[in-house]
Amino acid sequence: MTSIFKRLVKNLPTFLTALLLAITIWIMAVNSNDPGDKRTFPQGIPVEVIGQNEDLVITNEMPSQVTVSLSSPVSMWETLTDSPELIRAYIDLGGLQEGSHELKVQVEVDARPVKVETIAPSEIQVTLEPLYSKYFEIQLIQPSQPAVGYELGNPEMNQTHATVSGPASRMADVVEVRAILDVSQANQDIDRDITLAAYDTNGVVVEGVTIEPAQVHVSMPITQRGGYRTVIVKAVLTGQVASGYRLTNYSVSPLTVTVYSADQQIVNDLPGYVETQPLNITGADKDITESLPLNLPAGVSVVGESTIKIALTVSAIQGSITINNSTIELVGLNPEYMVTISPETVDVILSGPLPTLDDLNVGDVRVILDLSELAPGTYQLNPRVELDIPDLLVESILPETVEVVISIPPTATPGN
Template identity: 25%
Template sequence: MDKFTNSAWFMRIVAFALAALLFISINFEMESDKKSLGLSTAPEISTETIENVPVEVYYDRENLVVSGVPETVDVTLKGAKSLLINAKNQRGFKVYVDLSDPEISMGNRTVTFKITDLNDKLVATIDPEYAEVNVQERVTKEFSVDAEYNTSLLEDGYTAGQPTVSPKTVKITGAKDAIEQISYVKANLEISKGLNETVNGKATVKALDRDLNKLDVTIEPASVAVSLEVSIPSKTVSIVPKQTGKAKDGVRIKSISVDPKEVTLFGSETNLEKISELKLPVNISKIDGDTELELDLTKPGSVQKLSLGKAKVTIRTEKVDVDQKDADPVDEEVVQEPAQDQEEETEDKPVEEDEPTAIESKTFNNVKIEPVGLQDGLNAELESDVTSITLRGKADDLKDITKDDINLTVDLSNLDEGTHDVELAVNAPAGMDWELGTKTVTVTIIAKGEET
């Protein structure tokens, strides 16, 4: 045994075994250290898709226009995961289309996307792979700008003039084919509903073809200043006082005057043409003597607004005997009753100086009955809007009286919806007795929009 252990071969075998154990131990520790540090001899391969990568186009921008190139593409990268993460976060690469060749021809062509500044150890796939583009000569031309707006947004009764534009012309640059398709250059002024005043604003300019399709061109300037003058037609008419009601016993209305005498109406020209005066109802039934009143002016339904809301009314009166009947002048064709022939009765009788003047009568048929004082939002329907009236008075006074000197009204100021019997008020020339064909009229009051 001692001989064996002391031999040279024994020592060699032991030394080899120790060397082998040491080698295995050292390599095992190195592998462990690599794994703990994240190192690997075989890197992990994966893929990553980066969406919406901008596309750059290289071409002669001074003389050419290129269309059809998408603004972005999707890029899928394949390689070591650490490299993918860095590429995704840094985005140091570029996707481009190269049309910079000076010999490039006009028209349609198919071009492929290229990528640059990407790590050589990464493989890129671009979606889409290619694009159909159109190359055209670049043209710049000057066009006049027409402003437009939605007229239906104006408030009722208001009108607008022709909108003005500044500047009046713009320069449009684009492909020759696109420039040749331009039929309209419009600047649309945005306004809100119910516009009733002049407006100044900015409007974006658009180039349109004959079918009003927007064209892909560059416009300089891109927007213009637009001014739209908005106004409302007006008409000045007289304020005409119209007495309503019946004067108290012993009181005669000598005159009714109004201040101011005129008012300006605002509305559509069509409606204003139909109005010649503004009537102001004046109820005299409570007047005891000379009186001044401030009365509201009633805006006609067809009018947008009035220049003033009130007017001062001055009423002058006089005291008369209770037995004396009178009426005051107001307003409309006439059928006159023939006067009795007095000559035959007085032929053989001497005429006394103080003999009273003969009393005659005159009948007016189909005199219009006018409703007054109707509240806003209501309509009135009269069962009959005409009647007859007979005047009696001195022949000299009667002969000059016409239907225009008589006014019949019904006062609806205190009436609500429903059917009412309303007494007629008579305005006739002073000194006349009168008798109506009917003293009352049936009136039905309903809300606007409920007419049958």
């Protein structure tokens, strides 16, 4: 037994040398097949904050991401880029008190073998301040007025107080929490959520604090005063547009008006609308825009602007026409050739406004067949229509294709 032990001790240096040589050869073989590669990771790594005292708050701006360079076998880079969550960057605020601190960014990679080469920025400055909270009554501010003839009821809020939290330097400026309720031109009950904001003594919003709850729900009735009523505006048109035209649309602005009378019964007896003075559209063949007064009962007046703007859209009625047996004009034929076409005429179908179609002359439409650069032979060609009237559209040509035979004229025989 002793001799075996002595033999092992004697051969131990040789064994260790052989093992080290084997490991070296293995590493060299691995590196030759999958060499290491140093790269900058293509994405920024989000910086986590850990260990922060819940009674302290960060008050300075700090980078949200860092850029890292890594060394890793080529085969590992695909895994890293496909799974960036394997790389974690953080700063540890554990044990820190209020004040400014310069902290090193720590980067961990949940993959092997990967080495972190560089981190940029490698350090982040953090300023900590005590976190304070204060309880405020919510002030409901109404900087505007409802529509004329309407009055506001008593508002109700689902919360009357809010807690404001933030760093000491910001909280020292907060004197009030406001909910701004805009009721401008309102004529219906209000039922909405309003975001709260903290204000200083100058009425300026204090940033960098949180408010709980962040919103308050406000309900407020809005009623119409006696003698006032909101009614629809109805345009009165007389006459007919020109023959071949039609009235396609009209708009009235404003759509409703508020009227008032000292005698509330007169207002209550209105049918729900008031009419404009008549607008005569006889013979109209284009759009019309007019401003007209309202035709109001005696004792009734309009609150605000009493002139109504009316916009009418007058469009030509669309139709179609067929021009039969239009002769095909040939252009571009080599003068040394002769040509025959079949058929020699086509029918052209046009569409457009009826008044334009009624004024159309046959000479306004030309059917052209371009034979430029064509050699002798037989062709199937599509003629085109030339029309200098922009409102008209060529719907089709019948037939769409004609046969064209181009040939060389026979040489004249002497004596014939």
